[in-house]
Structures are given as C-alpha cells and as structure tokens.
C-alpha cells in the first residue's frame with residue numbers, strides 16, 4: 372500500500388514517467404513450465420477449464436500467441452536451459468537431453484555428475500546430478516548474484532532436469548521426484564546441500580506418492596463427452612502396465628504390484644495426473660516453509676510440471692488421457708494461483724507460464740489422417756553412409772556416433788587416411804541429403820564460418836555448440852520422426868514425439884500474469900529465450916551472461 376502511495380505521489384510530482392521506471396518490484400517471481408505443452412492446449416479444452424487456472428491467465432494476464440522455440444532439438448533439457456539463460460544451446464551448451472562424448476565414447480546425461488550424490492533417497496543411487504554442464508548464467512543466478520544472495524531461488528519438478536537447469540549454478544535448492552527411491556520421495560543433490568531441510572523430510576514423511584498410487588485414474592466427466600479427442604480405444608497410443616488396450620480406467624494399485632519387483636513402481640506416478648497434484652502441493656509447501664516473497668528481496672520459484680510430457684509420449688496430444696490430464700492440471704494451477712494470492716498477495720507476485728517444447732501426434736495417427744509423415748531410420752542410414760564412404764575412400768570405421776541430428780565422424784580414421792575433415796563433412800552432408808526423409812544437412816565447418824539469418828538453418832545453428840555437437844547436423848522434412856532402430860513400422864510408432872524445428876514441436880504457450888504485467892495479447896513473433904531478459908528488466912538485474920533473447924517490449928512501452 373505504501374509503495375502504491377509513493378507511486379501516485381511520484382507520478383503527480385514528476386509528471387509523465389512510465390510505469391515501468393518507477394513501479395515496485397514483485398516480491399516473488401514464479402516460473403511455470405508445462406513440459407510438452409502445445410500452444411493449442413491453452414484453448415482446445417477451454418470449454419471445460421475453470422475460472423481460476425488457464426482462463427485466469429488469459430483473463431488477467433498477457434498472452435503471447437506466437438511464441439516459438441528457436442533451436443533444434445526441441446527437447447526438455449535444452450528447453451529449460453534456454454528459458455532461464457535467455458539464450459540457445461549454441462551458448463548454454465545443453466544441446467540435448469543427452470549427447471555423445473567423443474572422449475568417453477558414450478552419452479552424457481544433461482545433469483549427470485558422478486562427483487555428486489543424491490540427497491534424501493532411501494536407495495543407493497548410482498548417479499549424482501548438478502548443473503555443471505550449463506555454460507551460461509541463468510536469471511536465477513543473476514537474481515542471487517545481484518544482491519549478495521539475499522534473494523531466494525527454489526526449483527521444483529518431477530524430473531531432475533526440470534528442477535536443476537532452471538536453478539542455474541547458485542540456487543538455494545533444487546528438488547525433484549525420485550521414483551527409484553521407495554516410496555517416491557522428493558530429493559536433491561549434494562551439489563546444493565548435505566541433507567534435506569526439515570520441511571522436505573516432513574513432506575516426504577506424509578508418503579503422498581504411496582497414497583496417490585493407490586488411487587485409480589478415471590475421467591473427470593463421462594468419457595463420451597471428451598469430444599476434443601479421439602475415441603479412448605485406438606491404435607495410436609501405447610498401453611500401460613500390460614493392459615490389453617490404452618483405455619480408462621487406470622488402476623494404479625493393481626499395476627504397481629506388477630512393477631514392484633523391477634523397482635519401477637513409483638515411476639507409475641509419472642503417468643498419473645496425481646503427479647501434477649503432488650508437485651503443486653510440494654511447490655505450495657516450498658512457498659510456506661521457505662517464506663518466499665515475504666521480504667524486500669524478490670525471490671524466484673521455478674516449477675516444472677513433467678507429467679504432461681510423459682503422458683504425451685505415451686498417449687499423444689489427440690488422446691482422451693491428455694484432455695483429462697489438462698482439465699485436472701487446470702485445477703492444480705488454480706490451487707497454485709490461489710495459494711500465491713493468499714500467501715504472497717495478489718499484487719505482489721509476477722508469474723509466467725510456458726513450455727520447453729510442444730509435440731506432434733505419432734506418425735501412426737498422422738498417416739491414418741493423410742498427413743505427411745515418415746521415419747528416419749538411423750541404423751539403416753548409418754550403414755548406408757559407411758558403405759558410401761568405404762566405396763569412395765576405402766574401408767574404415769567412419770562414424771563414431773549418429774544420434775539422428777548429429778553425425779560424429781571418427782577423426783582418427785580420417786587422419787589415418789590423410790583426409791581433410793571439412794571434405795569428409797561435406798561428403799557426408801551431401802550423401803545424407805540424397806535420403807528422401809532428410810531436408811538439410813549442414814557441416815560443422817559451415818556452422819562455424821557462416822551466419823544463418825532465419826529459417827531452419829538458423830534454428831540448427833542456434834542448437835550448435837562446437838565442443839559437444841557433431842560434425843554434420845541433420846534435419847528432416849516436416850512430419851518425419853527419428854527412430855534409432857530400423858524395424859518399427861509406421862503403425863507401431865505411437866504416442867507423441869518432439870525434437871524438430873517445425874511448429875508442431877516449437878509453438879508453445881507464453882502467458883504472464885501479475886505485478887508489472889499489463890492485460891493483453893500479442894501475435895508478435897517471440898521466443899521463450901525472451902523470458903529471462905524480460906525478468907532482468909522487471910527486476911533491474913544484469914542480463915544473463917550469454918543472452919540472445921530480447922525483453923518483451925509490450926511490458927515496457929511508454930504511454
């Protein structure tokens with residue numbers, strides 16, 4: 372109230388300054404990432420969304436309708452990193468959920484760190500996790516660095532990467548759901564702490580994962596009313612837990628018995644809408660117990676809802692399961708917003724909601740509906756490529772790895788044969804472009820020496836990080852999906868996929884609400900990398916170190 376009074380006084384005394392120059396800062400910023408949310412899911416189910424969730428965002432907030440991920444691959448780890456660093460994998464270095472490492476001759480997970488231990492797990496986890504692979508600062512870091520670490524940053528998610536990457540290098544904590552830990556606790560890493568704080572241990576002691584897995588998932592409304600989706604029983608979805616068909620209801624209590632011997636019982640919560648409810652409860656508990664948004668130093672709470680991604684991969688965006696999941700997530704968001712209103716104050720926080728990537732329905736569904744589609748069969752491509760190079764330059768082990776988007780050439784072989792790398796790169800790129808599914812192959816040499824201004828060439832370059840990327844970067848025609856092995860028939864590729872530079876994978880929601888955010892909408896082309904620099908402007912912080920995004924000017928217009 373006092374701040375509002377000064378605001379009015381100041382405005383009267385000094386005339387027409389913009390509101391942005393003198394407005395008060397939010398006490399809490401909340402970043403909500405809905406993993407795999409498509410832009411159209413803001414609208415598709417709207418007739419049954421309530422007033423307090425997605426519709427409140429649109430009613431009160433500012434909606435950027437034309438927001439697109441601007442790099443390849445459109446995956447979870449690059450997505451979360453890009454949102455919070457305000458830059459693309461070309462600078463922050465998280466070029467995929469995993470990437471091939473030439474020295475190790477193996478894949479590295481985006482947040483894997485064998486020097487760290489998982490904190491709070493009941494089981495001995497064989498791996499650790501940290502943000503050490505992230506090569507640029509996040510807005511989370513800038514907030515902490517900006518006032519000698521008096522602002523608090525807490526990141527929570529179901530997936531480890533959904534919590535760790537948004538938090539950057541120096542958050543107070545990142546927590547995620549550990550399905551390997553019976554009974555499904557929230558855990559952290561020794562990177563952040565030696566042991567879990569009391570409130571997290573207390574939350575775990577409620578054993579909510581266990582309780583939620585004893586509930587069945589049935590539709591909220593009579594199933595015949597789910598007209599935004601295909602019929603429940605169809606050929607485009609994977610079945611769960613040995614069920615003969617991909618249909619409601621999902622009896623998790625029964626399924627968990629089958630999964631228990633393999634230690635994957637709590638993974639089932641990742642395909643249940645209750646996983647979203649669990650995360651919402653955990654996030655609200657973090658607001659209360661960490662006293663977020665209660666002092667003059669703005670805090671940041673990063674929340675990443677992972678379940679929509681897992682449900683998407685299993686059933687696809689056209690499924691009844693997805694529709695019901697979103698109707699329930701809408702209620703979770705309503706609960707979160709209401710908790711923020713009461714605990715932080717309706718005019719004291721600023722929130723954004725976006726996604727790390729969208730997704731396409733499965734090729735089986737697309738084919739059935741006469742859409743262009745195809746499969747890039749990487750094993751077969753690798754064989755063809757080897758045979759081509761053998762024929763031209765003599766037999767050799769040419770390819771160290773081909774993951775679909777990156778070809779890593781065996782540089783020892785090229786050196787031994789006294790060939791030049793850029794020449795072989797170009798041979799490989801030219802050969803790959805003769806394959807019917809391939810749209811474009813660019814060499815590392817080209818990516819290091821050319822500047823691409825727009826289109827798919829630019830999105831490829833935005834995803835190219837010299838130390839970690841391949842020697843040839845490949846992208847496919849619209850509708851084509853990457854399959855590692857050569858066997859799968861189109862009909863057997865179900866659920867949903869993402870990763871391409873096409874709009875079905877890149878067009879995501881971007882909606883803001885709260886202090887400093889005018890009401891409105893825009894069709895201007897923007898990117899999720901514009902979020903972090905916008906926050907830097909709203910909070911008067913230094914920009915994240917490698918920022919490429921631009922502040923969303925709609926918030927800072929003089930009028």
Ligand SMILES: [Zn+2]
Nearest residue numbers: 406407447727
């Ligand atoms: Zn994702």
